[in-house]
Amino acid sequence: MARAALGRALVASGGTVLAIGGATMLVSTVSMGVARAVVMEKKKKLAVSCEVCKGRAKLLCDVCAGECAVKYHPFQTLALNARTPYCVCAMCGGTGDQTCLNCLGEGVTYPS
Structure with a gap:
C-alpha cells in the first residue's frame, strides 16, 4: 500500500513539474514575441x-x-x-x- 501511495505521489509531482514548465515556456515565448514586435516597430521608424x-x-x-x-x-x-x-x-x-x-x-x- 505504501508503494502505491509513493507511486501516485511521484506521478502527481512529475505532472505538476511538467505543467509548470509548459506554462513558463508559453509565457516566455509570448513575451519574447511581443518584445520582438515592439523593437522591430521602433527600428522601422528609424530605418x-x-x-x-x-x-x-x-x-x-x-x-x-x-x-x-x-x-x-x-x-x-x-x-x-x-x-x-x-x-x-x-x-x-x-x-x-x-x-x-x-x-x-x-x-x-x-x-x-
Missing part, C-alpha cells in the same frame, strides 16, 4: 535606405560579375584542349547576385 545596395538588398556578384558561371579547370596544366569548362559560381550559387553585407539583405540600415 533609412541602404547606401551600398540602394535599398535592393542584393549586389552584383563580385566573383562572376553577374554571369552566374566561372571558367574552371581543376588541372589547368593537364588540359588537353584549349576549351575551359564553365561551372556554377560558388559565391552566388548561380544567381548572379549576393546579399548586401551592409544591410544584411534587409535593404535598410539603422543609424547608430
Whole structure:
C-alpha cells in the first residue's frame, strides 16, 4: 500500500513539474514575441535606405560579375584542349547576385 501511495505521489509531482514548465515556456515565448514586435516597430521608424545596395538588398556578384558561371579547370596544366569548362559560381550559387553585407539583405540600415 505504501508503494502505491509513493507511486501516485511521484506521478502527481512529475505532472505538476511538467505543467509548470509548459506554462513558463508559453509565457516566455509570448513575451519574447511581443518584445520582438515592439523593437522591430521602433527600428522601422528609424530605418533609412541602404547606401551600398540602394535599398535592393542584393549586389552584383563580385566573383562572376553577374554571369552566374566561372571558367574552371581543376588541372589547368593537364588540359588537353584549349576549351575551359564553365561551372556554377560558388559565391552566388548561380544567381548572379549576393546579399548586401551592409544591410544584411534587409535593404535598410539603422543609424547608430
